[in-house]
Amino acid sequence: MSKFEAPTNRAFLFIKPNAATPAMEKLVETTLAARGIKILKKGVIDGPTIDAKRLIDQHYYAIASKATLLKPSELPVPEDKFEAFFGIKFKDAIAQGTAVNALDACKKLDCTPDELRAEWRAVCKTGDMIKFGGGFYCGKIRGLQIFNPFFMAMRAVYTSATAKLIYFDVEFDSNQLSWAAFRGEVLGPTDPVKAPSGSLRRLALERWEDLGLPFAPDTTENAVHASASPFEGLAERMNWLEAEPKSDAFGAALIEAGVPLSTIRSWANDPRVALGGGAEGSRVDAFGE
Structure with missing residues (x-):
């Protein structure tokens, strides 16, 4: 057959x-x-x-790639939308180290995954976040532009x-x-x-x-x-x-x-x-x- x-x-x-x-x-x-x-x-x-x-990262690749697996410079960020929303050119945010993935954000902010998720929920309420595509978000948190901040808490489970x-x-x-x-x-x-x-x-x-x-x-x-x-x-x-x-x-x-x-x-x-x-x-x- x-x-x-x-x-x-x-x-x-x-x-x-x-x-x-x-x-x-x-x-x-x-x-x-x-x-x-x-x-x-x-x-x-x-x-x-x-x-x-990194099995769960691969399992949720569409989300995790932006949060843990790839650096912001490797992501297909729509630079015009990024600049219009955050008021800074994407390449400058990369150079200044303010555009980060969720994994690096936890290190920079010295916070736990749950704490980062709480801050993400707060900016969702204030409108300080933007959706670039399916499973592709970025939030303005403590002076950083953080990609998919919510994933680290999902991952920690x-x-x-x-x-x-x-x-x-x-x-x-x-x-x-x-x-x-x-x-x-x-x-x-x-x-x-x-x-x-x-x-x-x-x-x-x-x-x-x-x-x-x-x-x-x-x-x-x-x-x-x-x-x-x-x-x-x-x-x-x-x-x-x-x-x-x-x-x-x-x-x-x-x-x-x-x-x-x-x-x-x-x-x-x-x-x-x-x-x-x-x-x-x-x-x-x-x-x-």
């Missing part, structure tokens, strides 16, 4: 650190089994490993000394379960309140105390993550498990279709791509169902 006709899909699912309890792990296992989803591999990744390998996530490398029959059903019915939407009965996020909300969770899941901390498409599943397995593209049907199909490995790896970083009509969008989203 051609790889293009392979009936199985692979996805990467993990229980987020604030929900990584034995009871939640058991709930995920039983829910997946009830929907005919096979667990090929599961394991635990601790915070120091996530930090050292995964990288603290006591943090861990529980992951599941899963496979399901595409003839029995579509990606839309996997995301909408098995995982549930971002807001657990809106998730359907029996979905993981809804169950986590309904049973959070019995599951040993420290608080009721919400839109920001919704207990579980899962891949949104065949390509996202591949990209996430490449990141978290160091999987090779040929290791699942979709990756093998891309290779069979003539897509170079270097291109697949580049796409996994979720570059902006032309969508037609002058618009741009996410490469990962373009593969979504």
Whole structure:
């Protein structure tokens, strides 16, 4: 059978650190089994490993690239908008060291990720921030122009000394379960309140105390993550498990279709791509169902 006709899909699912309890792990296992989803591999990744390998930075690359992975000089900043908003040329802000990413901002301001996020929330209320694009923000905080200041607090949830996530490398029959059903019915939407009965996020909300969770899941901390498409599943397995593209049907199909490995790896970083009509969008989203 051609790889293009392979009936199985692979996805990467993990229980987020604030929900990584034995009871939640058991709930995920039983829910997946009830929907005919096979667990090929599961394991635990601790915070120091996530930090050292920058796994969460790669996972949230579109946001993290501006906050931790790249310096401002490497970012596609619309310089005219930057100057109009902050009253300084972007190149001068770089030269003076006032334009910084969130990682360097914490060092310059000698503040914690949570403290930086609090200051970010304050400038959001006063209007001292600008959005340059999807997942691309800059705020005026204590004389600095800081890119994506909110990410460091998000990152700290995964990288603290006591943090861990529980992951599941899963496979399901595409003839029995579509990606839309996997995301909408098995995982549930971002807001657990809106998730359907029996979905993981809804169950986590309904049973959070019995599951040993420290608080009721919400839109920001919704207990579980899962891949949104065949390509996202591949990209996430490449990141978290160091999987090779040929290791699942979709990756093998891309290779069979003539897509170079270097291109697949580049796409996994979720570059902006032309969508037609002058618009741009996410490469990962373009593969979504």
